[in-house]
Amino acid sequence: MTATDCQILLVDIEGTITPITFVTETLFPFVLNNLDSFLDEQWGTSDLQPFIEELRVQAGKDVDAGLPEAVVIPADGDDAMKEAVKKNIRWQMHQDRKIGALKSFQGYMWKSGFVSGELKGIVYDDVIPVLEQWQQQGKKNYIYSSGSVPAQKLLVGHSNHGDISSYFSGYFDTAVGLKVEASSYECISQAIGVAPASILFVSDNIREIEAAAQAGLKVLIASRPGNAPLPESHPFTVITSFDQIQ
Numbered sequence: 182m183t184a185t186d187c188q189i190l191l192v193d194i195e196g197t198i199t200p201i202t203f204v205t206e207t208l209f210p211f212v213l214n215n216l217d218s219f220l221d222e223q224w225g226t227s228d229l230q231p232f233i234e235e236l237r238v239q240a241g242k243d244v245d246a247g248l249p250e251a252v253v254i255p256a257d258g259d260d261a262m263k264e265a266v267k268k269n270i271r272w273q274m275h276q277d278r279k280i281g282a283l284k285s286f287q288g289y290m291w292k293s294g295f296v297s298g299e300l301k302g303i304v305y306d307d308v309i310p311v312l313e314q315w316q317q318q319g320k321k322n323y324i325y326s327s328g329s330v331p332a333q334k335l336l337v338g339h340s341n342h343g344d345i346s347s348y349f350s351g352y353f354d355t356a357v358g359l360k361v362e363a364s365s366y367e368c369i370s371q372a373i374g375v376a377p378a379s380i381l382f383v384s385d386n387i388r389e390i391e392a393a394a395q396a397g398l399k400v401l402i403a404s405r406p407g408n409a410p411l412p413e414s415h416p417f418t419v420i421t422s423f424d425q426i427q
């Protein structure tokens with residue numbers, strides 16, 4: 182079976198359909214630059230509360246796991262807690278952690294930026310015709326990213342190509358498991374209701390590609406400007422543009 186025999190195109194975001202620089206030079210600075218004022222304004226609101234609780238629970242796990250420099254978040258709700266949350270987020274973002282609690286919070290902060298138009302998701306031009314073509318052929322496109330599902334929807338709903346969400350039939354984040362674990366791809370295959378071999382996964386991260394291949398998915402590595410270098414030798418096909426998907 183070749184890639185075009187697949188029924189499902191499952192794409193990563195950062196480094197695959199979106200430049201890494203958009204994430205590191207636009208999305209992440211938006212959080213870091215607005216963090217203090219955002220938390221000062223939103224502190225105590227019921228909308229913010231679940232995100233803070235998720236961060237607090239994760240901080241407890243990080244401390245228990247003995248992570249160096251892990252920042253404890255107290256449960257008292259006062260200024261000390263707010264300052265610990267700020268410190269915790271900065272610590273996690275400094276390490277570019279792909280942890281659900283951080284990703285959910287980032288997505289919550291990005292919402293105002295995408296809705297106001299200050300943020301516009303960047304999607305490579307070569308991606309759009311392929312999404313369109315797969316859909317026209319009765320196939321389906323999905324996203325699997327470490328970014329939270331709400332953040333994924335914001336990015337494709339407010340992109341440089343307009344609202345491209347109609348090309349996507351569904352979204353997965355690390356709620357199904359880490360992207361470097363084969364079981365996550367088995368979960369996705371079950372959730373979509375197709376055999377792993379009918380799914381083509383495209384990602385810039387070779388560890389994710391290895392995990393997906395182990396689960397039986399077809400895989401392609403995306404090599405985009407600015408992506409991390411790949412090992413000299415590996416068994417996978419590399420594409421530099423989505424028009425090479427065939």
Ligand SMILES: CSCCC(=O)C(=O)COP(=O)(O)O
Nearest residue numbers: 194195326327328332333336
């Ligand atoms: C709107 S998704 C934001 C990008 C992000 O935070 C991220 O971690 C993307 O990771 P990926 O799994 O898509 O490489």
Ligand SMILES: [Mg+2]
Nearest residue numbers: 193195196385
């Ligand atoms: Mg990626």
